[in-house]
Amino acid sequence: MPKIKGFKMDKKVYEYTEIIERDIAENNLTNEEREELAAKIKPMLCDDSIVLAQVNPTSGDIKKNALKAKKWIEWANMLEVKAIVFPETFLLGAPIGDYIIKFPQIVEEAREWLDVLAKIAAKTKVIIGFVEFNNSDKSGKYYNSVAVLSDGKIEKIIRKSVLSDYAELNESRYFVRAVQDDETRVVELGNKKAGLLIGEGECVSSDFGGEGVNFVGKHKKNIQPDFILACVASVSRTGKESQKHSMLSYISKKYSTPIIFVNQAGASDCLSYNGESCVYNALGELIYRAKSFEEQFFIVNPFDNEGMIYPAATGSDKRMNSENKFTLDYEPDLERTYKTIIQSVRDYYNKNGFKRACLGLSGGLDSTVCAVIMADAIGKENVFGISMPSKITSAESKSDAKKLAENLGINFIEVPIKSMFDAARDNFNNMFSQIEAKWDCRYKQSYTNDNIQARTRAMILWGISNEFENCLCIATSDKSEAYMGYATINGDMSGGFAPIADVTKTKLFALARWMNEHREIKNAIPNSIISKRPGAELAINPKTGKPLLAEEALMPYEFMDEVIWRVENTHQSIDDMAKSEFLYERLEHITKEQKLEWLEKFFRRMTSAGYKWSIMPPAPIVDTVSINKTEYHQSILSSGISYRKTSMQEKMKLAAIK
C-alpha cells in the first residue's frame, strides 16, 4: 500500500473536529460556542467538502442510532458542507439479523425516523442507509437502501442491486436485488454529481470477478458521476484493507473518477468494523483515510488533496509479506489484530451492559494475552485475574500469573481448586464403579480427571460472574486449540466472550511480543511466559514425568498453524498438502511419514472438533477466513466427510465394476 499523499484538512481542522466529536458525545458546548467553532472551521473548507460520518451504530436500537445521526447532521448543517454521508443500513445498524423478518415494525420504526431526520436536513444533504419495505413482490424481503434527505424532504432513494452471500454476509436472506435505472444512482451535490454505491459488493468491478460499479464510464454526460460515493459496512480481517485498496485504487484510476468510501466503526458480537473511511483521487491515489476502529467526524474533499494528512490511521496499511503463502512473520498484521479484538471486547461489554470481567490466569500464553486485552479494553480496575492452581501447576506458572497481574495492575487472587477437585473425584470414583456394573465399557485411560480441573475452574469463574454486578467471565481458547478440539467443554472454552478464538498460537506469541513493545507500559508480559512451550498443565506426560506439553499431544504449532492457514486460504486437499513443502520442513527435518501422520491427525481432530465450534462463545473474527460460527456454516455431522479423494480406479473397484 502506497503512502497517503496528504490532504487539505490539516492539523488545525483535525483538532477542531475532535472538539465537535466531544460535543456530540458529551453535549458540552453552548450554542454560542458551537457557532464560534463553526465560524472558525468554515473558511478552511472547500466548496465540495463533505462530512463522512464514521459512526458506531447499535444493531437494532433504532432510536439510539437515529438520535446519534441527528447530532452529527446538526453539526454538518452548521458547517454548511455539501453533504454528510452515513454508512450502509446505518439506521438499523449492521449487522442486520432475523429480527427484521420477525418484527417488521422495527423496519417501520426506522422508516419513520427517516422522516424525522428529513425534517432536520437543510442545505447540507444527508445520505443515510436504512432498510426499505418492498412491495414489488411477495417474497417478504426488503431493499437495502440509502436515502438522500434535503430541505426537509426525502429527495431520493437508491437501492442496493448487488447482494453478497459470503462469509458473514447473508444478504439474499433479507434483501431483494433492486432493479433500477443507473440514473437513480446519481446524487446532485452542488454542481457535482455523485454516483452512489451500496456495500462492498457494488464496489467490486467485473475485472475482479464482481458485478459492481457497472454504471460508471458507459453513459452519456448527464449521468456520468464526478465522483463515486460508496456507503458500506465492512468488517476488518487480515489482508482486507490491502485488498480494498487494490480495488478502490483500480476503480478510481480506471474510470478517472475519485471515489469516497464511508465505513462504520464499532463492533457487534463477532464483527469488528474498522472505519478507515477513505478517498481516492482520479489517479487512483489514496488521499484521505479516517481513523481505524473509532468514530470520526471526517471532513473530506475528493477534488482537493493538498496539505498533510493528520493523523494517519495506522494498523491496516501494511501488507503482509506474502498474501499467498503462509508466513510466521505476523508483524504487519499485529496492530490491526490488537485493535480489532479491543474494539470487539469493548463494544460487547458496553453495548450489553457488562462492566467487569474475570478470567483464569494459568501463567500460560492464552490467558496472559487475554488478560492484557481485557485490561486495555475495559480498564484494569474492572478485571479480576484468578489463579486456580492444582497439584500439576508448576511454581513458575503460579509466579508468572501473579507477576503478570502486578504488571498490568489488574485485581488478582489465588483460589486453589483442590477441595472441589477432591470432592468431585471421590464422588466420581464411587459412581463410576456402580455404572461399570451395567456398562462394561469404561476406558482404561480417560481424560476425566483432566477435565474435572478445567470444569472446576470454569465453575469458579461463572460463580464470580453470578455473584458480582455486571461481571462476565471470558473464555481463553485460541484458534489452534479450537481446530484441534484441544479445549474442555464447560471448561476453558466456556465464558461470555472468547477474545482470541480466531488467533492461532504462533500469531499469539507474536502478538504477546508486540504488546510488550507497543503498549504504554512496556514488557508487562513476563518473558518466561513468552519463552516457555505451551501446555495445559492438566496431565503428566508418562514419558517425561513432567506436565504434558500441547505439542507432544498434537504436533508442532508452526506446522499446525500452516495447515490451518491452508485449510482456510487455499483449496488444497489433505493430499495436496502432503505433496507440497511446509515452512516447518525448512526449519526442521521431518520424514514423509511423520508429516502424513500429523496431517491425518489434524483432519481427524478437526472433524470431531465441529461440536465444540458450535458451542464456542461469541468471538471476534480476526483472520481472512475463520471458523467463527457467524461466518462458517457447517453441520457437526461430518465425521465421514470425504476429505481425501479416491482415484477413479479405487472407485471402480469399490463399485465392483470391471
Next chain:
Amino acid sequence: MPKIKGFKMDKKVYEYTEIIERDIAENNLTNEEREELAAKIKPMLCDDSIVLAQVNPTSGDIKKNALKAKKWIEWANMLEVKAIVFPETFLLGAPIGDYIIKFPQIVEEAREWLDVLAKIAAKTKVIIGFVEFNNSDKSGKYYNSVAVLSDGKIEKIIRKSVLSDYAELNESRYFVRAVQDDETRVVELGNKKAGLLIGEGECVSSDFGGEGVNFVGKHKKNIQPDFILACVASVSRTGKESQKHSMLSYISKKYSTPIIFVNQAGASDCLSYNGESCVYNALGELIYRAKSFEEQFFIVNPFDNEGMIYPAATGSDKRMNSENKFTLDYEPDLERTYKTIIQSVRDYYNKNGFKRACLGLSGGLDSTVCAVIMADAIGKENVFGISMPSKITSAESKSDAKKLAENLGINFIEVPIKSMFDAARDNFNNMFSQIEAKWDCRYKQSYTNDNIQARTRAMILWGISNEFENCLCIATSDKSEAYMGYATINGDMSGGFAPIADVTKTKLFALARWMNEHREIKNAIPNSIISKRPGAELAINPKTGKPLLAEEALMPYEFMDEVIWRVENTHQSIDDMAKSEFLYERLEHITKEQKLEWLEKFFRRMTSAGYKWSIMPPAPIVDTVSINKTEYHQSILSSGISYRKTSMQEKMKLAAIK
C-alpha cells in the same frame, strides 16, 4: 388433508419391497434369490412404474452415499422399472455446508462417482442429485443439479433455477441460479415425458408467491410434461406437510398433470427430513405416500392409482385445528413431533459414532420426556438416568425419577451432589469475601448457589461421558425455558444434544400424555410427573417456603407459550399483542396491567437470552419457526432492540423538533 385414495402397490408388493430393503441393508440374499424375487415382482408392476429412492444420506460422506445409491440402482435395474429417482443433492447429502467452499475436491469426488454410477445405469434411468461445478462466472459458486444417467452415460443434467434463503436454507451462499431452456427440464421415460423440478422452491407456484413450475402448461406439445418429477430435500416442521399438500394438490390440479415428489429420510444435526415421498394424480388427489422418517424403496406409478395403500404413512397428515391461531390442542402434531425427534437423536448418535447416553433425571417433565426419547431412539440398555438430588429435591421427585427409570427399563443410579456442592460453596464463600474487598458490587441476593447445583450435575454427566466409551450426555432444556433464558450455562442447558429444545412446555405436557398412550409399554411416565407444576428445585420461594415454581418466577406457561407462538408465527409487536386477546385470558381473568407486565418480562428476558441461544447444543428443529441457530440468525448484541414502536409525536419530541 383428504384420505389417500389408494394405489396399485398392494400389501404383497409392499412386503416384497421390504425384502429388497433388508437385502440392501444387510446384503442377505444370493443372486439367485434376488432374481427369483424380481421375477415375482415384475408382473405386478405397470409400464410406467418408477422407484422413488427415499434414502438417508450422510452429509459429506460421498463414498458412503455413492455406494448406497449403487445398491438401490442395482435393484431398480433388476425390476426393469422406467427410472429410479433420488432426492436433491443426494450424492453430497443435504444439508450442504461450507465444506464445499473450502474443499472443492469433495465436489469433484462426487462428480467422479457420478461417472461410476453412470456405468451401472442400464435401461432403468437413474435420476440423482449432486453438486456441479460452474464455469460460467467467477463467483466460485456451484449449480445444484440433477443428473439423468442411462445406458452407461450421463444423458443430461438439469440445474436448479429457484434458490431459497429462508429458515435453514442459505442456497445463494453456495449456488448460482441456473438459466436454462424449459426444454432442458424434460426427461424422456419410455413414451412419457417427465418435467423435472429441484427443491421446494421450484415447486412453489406463483399463485402462492413463488416462482416455480413456470414451465408447465405454457408450451407447445413437445415439451409439455406428462408428469412433474420433483427431487427435494425437505425438512419436517409443524404444519409443513399440510402446506406441502396444498401446494402439490393445487399444482397437479391446475395443470392437470400428476406430480411425483421425492424426499429424503434421515437427520443431520438439527434437520430431520421426513421422507413421505408422494404422488398426486392429475385431479390433485394424493394417491401414494411413502413412510415417514424411514428409508423406503418405493414403487409408484403416476398414471395408475387403483388398489389399496399399504401401509399408510402416519403422523403428518393431520392438520392442526387452526393454522393461524394459537391452540393448546397439540394432538394432531404429536406423532410427527415424536418421530422428528427420535430420528434426529438416532441419526446424531449413529452417524457421529455415539452409542450410549446419560442424562439427569430430576423427576420433572423435561428430563422425563428426554429419557423416554433416548430409550426409544438408541435403546433402553444404552441409557443411564442419573438422579442427582440436593437438599431442595423433594422425596416425590426422587421416587418419580426412580419409578420412571424402572418403567422404561433404562439404567439408573442415584448420585448425591452434597459433597461437591459443599466443597464449591465453601470455596466460593472464602473467595467472594476476598473479591468483595476490591469490587464493592456483590449482589445481596444472587443465583450463585442455584447455579452451583445445576453445574455440579452437568459436571457429573460430562464426567460419565468422558469415562465410558461412546457415551454422550444430553441437555434437557425445553423451548419455553430457552426463550426465558431460564436455564443454567454449563448446567442443565449443557450436553451433547438437546432433544426437546424446540418443544414448548405446554406441548411437552401433551407429548408426555401422548407417549403414555401410544408407546408399546403404556403409562411409563408416572402420572405424578405429568400432573405437578414445573419447578427447577434449585431455590426456595421465600413466600411459600416451598421450592420455587417456574411459573412463579416467570408467568403461566399457557400465556408464555402463546407469546412464543406469536413471536414466531405472526408479525405482531409487543403492542399488537397487548391489544389482542390471548387464549389464557379466556381461561383465567387477568388485568391489563398483569398482561402488560408479563409481555414486558417476556421481551426483556428473550432479549437477554440471546447469549444462551448462541451456545445451545444442537437440537432438532420441530416447530414451524424456531430459534435453533441453524435456522435463526441473530446477533446477541440486541439488548437495545426496538421491540416497541414509538409514535411520530414521541419521535418529534425526542428529536426536539417543533
